[in-house]
Structure formats: structure tokens, C-alpha cells
Amino acid sequence: MVLALKLTKIRYDIRKNPILVLMVLPSVVYFLITSYLPMVGVYFGFTNYQFTTDFFSTLFGSKFVGLANFEYLFSSGLAWRMTLNTLIYNFIFIVGGTILKVAVAIMFSEIAGKFYKKWVQTLTFLPHFISMVMVGTFAYNLLNYNSGVINSLLVALGFDRVDFYSMPMAWYVILPIVDFWKGVGYGSIIYVSAITGISDELYEAADLDGANFWQEIIHITIPSIRPTIVILTLMSLGSIMKGNFDLFYQLVGESGQLMETTEIIDTYVWRSLRTNVEIGMGSAAGLYQSFVGMILVVTVNTIVKKIEPDYALF
Incomplete structure (x- = not known):
């Protein structure tokens, strides 16, 4: 009924x-x-996937192996390394990106002069529209050991060259910097809109009370856009287990020296399909990725609902 x-x-x-x-x-x-x-394709994660003549023959003809693919992921240590790297990078991307996007949005709102403001916004948004292939090329020309711009400057200043492509830990800094440079400007648009919606009367009253610039930001701007910050952060958590594949693949490639700190779930799935043709293993990793991501989103949303029910997604 x-x-x-x-x-x-x-x-x-x-x-x-x-x-x-x-x-x-x-x-x-x-x-x-x-x-x-x-x-x-979730079913493939529980099979020893074998190519046959057509899709349905492959789907139903592959041997069912249960949790064997998942057991391999965890017993080999791959799952823990991939999960840790994915979480570390996405934590930096989400937290650092949110702080920088809010800061850039506040900067835009304080720029005087319409013409100058448009120029600054255009220059800030521009990296978003550059292909990640081009970004990878730029990064290589900056970081290359023999002829990179950074190493050429270091040599000119009397310092030794730095081999960034043999320093795994350095990429915990390099990758977020590139991600912020490419995405912060464009990602600040929503925060700019939220700040624009704040009543001018609040700032005028604060000026009359003698509040300075930083006090207005802390006590008016940030609290006013807090719902936007919380909602966008929760939405970002929905993909916390999904790395920016283009960023990692174009900047790092398949460098074995850097795999310890740059191997995320997405790049592992790609290698499983491209190099080893392990469809079942790649599907198992993808399913694990989605499951953990769902658990994290539900957990964080539950916590937010208890603290601020109005800000929860569901």
C-alpha cells in the first residue's frame, strides 16, 4: 500500500x-x-577474472575465489600502505585546501577596484583549466635532476643538486603544493559567493565598535560561512578514499623509488589492470576503497549530526 x-x-x-x-x-x-x-564489476573482486570470448562468458565463466583477492591485499601489506597514503594525502588536500580556499575568498572580498579584482581572480582561476598532462610536464622541468629549473638555480647559487625523484618523503609536500596551486583558486568560488551574501551591516556595526580587520574575519566572516565550510568538507570526505589519479600519475608516473609514499589505491588499480591484467585484484581494491570511504562518511556525518544537526548531509 x-x-x-x-x-x-x-x-x-x-x-x-x-x-x-x-x-x-x-x-x-x-x-x-x-x-x-x-x-x-564488484563481482569481479571475488573471482579469478579470465578473459574469454564475450562479456557474459567472462562474467560467469571466471572462477569464484571468494575473499582470496582481499586476503592477498591485506597479507601482502598493500592495503595498509595504499590506505595510509590515500588518507594522508586526502587529509592534507581537504584540510589545507579548505583553509587556502577560504583565505583566497577573503582576499578576493577585500580587493578594491573592479578591474584589478577581475585580473587577480582570472590569474588565480587559470591553473584549474590547465591540463594535468601539462602540469606534469611543468613539474618535471622544475624538478628534473640534470636540467630542472630548481636545480639549475641551486647550482648557480653554489649549492648541490637535489634529486627529488629519489626522495620519497619530499612528495608529501610536492604533491599537495601542486594540487593547491591548481585547484585553490577555482575552488574558492563557492566561498566567495558565501562571503558576498554576508550583510554589510554586520561589518559596519563592527567598525563602529572598533573591531579591526582580523577581528571581523574571526567573529563575522568565518562564523557566517561556517555552514558552507562544513557542508563542502563533508562532501569532500565522500571521496577521501579516492586519490587524484591524474595528479599522481602525471607527476610521479610509475617510479618504483617513490612508490612507498605515492602509491594510492587508484594508482594500484591502474597498475593491476595495465601491467598485470589482474582484473579481480583491481576490482577488490576498488570495492575496498568504496567501502572504507562509505564508513568514513557515515561516521563523520553522524558526529556532525550530534554536534550541529543542521549541517549534516543526511
């Missing part, structure tokens, strides 16, 4: 709002194709 009532209501809503349904239809189709249809 309840299901019938819900279906009736859905049909009524569709007839009442056909234009809205048509507007949302492309997004629904996109997610069905890219997010739901690939869920069939």
Missing part, C-alpha cells in the same frame, strides 16, 4: 513538473551509466 502511494506521488510529480524532469534526466542517465552500471 505504501509503495503504491509513493509510485502514485512520483507519477503525479512527473506530470506536474515535466520541464524539471527533463532538466534532471541527463544527470540521472549520466550517473546510471558511470556509477550504477559499473557496479556489476
Whole structure:
């Protein structure tokens, strides 16, 4: 009975709002194709995947091995290393990125002069539109041991060259710097909009009370955009187990020397498919990635709901 009532209501809503349904239809189709249809591949994580003549023969003809692929991931230590690296990088990306995006948004709101403000915003947004392939090329030309810009400057100043591509720990700093440079400007747009919505009367009252610039930021700007910060952070946590594959692949490639600190789940899945053709192992790693990510999102959302119910996602 309840299901019938819900279906009736859905049909009524569709007839009442056909234009809205048509507007949302492309997004629904996109997610069905890219997010739901690939869920069939979850089954591969429990099989010793073997290519045969067609998809269905492969799907049902591969030997079911249960949790063997997962056992290999954990017994070999790969799962722990990949998980740790993924969490470390994404923690830096989310926390550092949020702080920098808010700071850049505040900077934009304080720039006087419309023409100058547009130029600064354009220069800040520009890196977002540069292909990651080009970013990887720029980074290599900066960090290359023999002819990189940084090492050329070090030699000119009388210092020894630094081989960044044999220093695994250095990439905990290099990769976040590149990520921030590329994404902070564009990612600050939502915070700029949130700051624009703050009433000028609050700042005028603060000026009358003798508040300085930093006091206005701490007591007016930050509290006013806190809901935006919390919601965007929670949404970012939804992909905390998913690394920025383009960033890692284009800057690091498949360097064995750097794998200790730059191997994340996404790059492992790529290598499993490309080098070893281990479809089952890659699918197992992908399923593990999604499961842990879901647990983290639900946990953090539950904590937020207890502290600030209005800011929770669900």
C-alpha cells in the first residue's frame, strides 16, 4: 500500500513538473551509466577474472575465489600502505585546501577596484583549466635532476643538486603544493559567493565598535560561512578514499623509488589492470576503497549530526 502511494506521488510529480524532469534526466542517465552500471564489476573482486570470448562468458565463466583477492591485499601489506597514503594525502588536500580556499575568498572580498579584482581572480582561476598532462610536464622541468629549473638555480647559487625523484618523503609536500596551486583558486568560488551574501551591516556595526580587520574575519566572516565550510568538507570526505589519479600519475608516473609514499589505491588499480591484467585484484581494491570511504562518511556525518544537526548531509 505504501509503495503504491509513493509510485502514485512520483507519477503525479512527473506530470506536474515535466520541464524539471527533463532538466534532471541527463544527470540521472549520466550517473546510471558511470556509477550504477559499473557496479556489476564488484563481482569481479571475488573471482579469478579470465578473459574469454564475450562479456557474459567472462562474467560467469571466471572462477569464484571468494575473499582470496582481499586476503592477498591485506597479507601482502598493500592495503595498509595504499590506505595510509590515500588518507594522508586526502587529509592534507581537504584540510589545507579548505583553509587556502577560504583565505583566497577573503582576499578576493577585500580587493578594491573592479578591474584589478577581475585580473587577480582570472590569474588565480587559470591553473584549474590547465591540463594535468601539462602540469606534469611543468613539474618535471622544475624538478628534473640534470636540467630542472630548481636545480639549475641551486647550482648557480653554489649549492648541490637535489634529486627529488629519489626522495620519497619530499612528495608529501610536492604533491599537495601542486594540487593547491591548481585547484585553490577555482575552488574558492563557492566561498566567495558565501562571503558576498554576508550583510554589510554586520561589518559596519563592527567598525563602529572598533573591531579591526582580523577581528571581523574571526567573529563575522568565518562564523557566517561556517555552514558552507562544513557542508563542502563533508562532501569532500565522500571521496577521501579516492586519490587524484591524474595528479599522481602525471607527476610521479610509475617510479618504483617513490612508490612507498605515492602509491594510492587508484594508482594500484591502474597498475593491476595495465601491467598485470589482474582484473579481480583491481576490482577488490576498488570495492575496498568504496567501502572504507562509505564508513568514513557515515561516521563523520553522524558526529556532525550530534554536534550541529543542521549541517549534516543526511
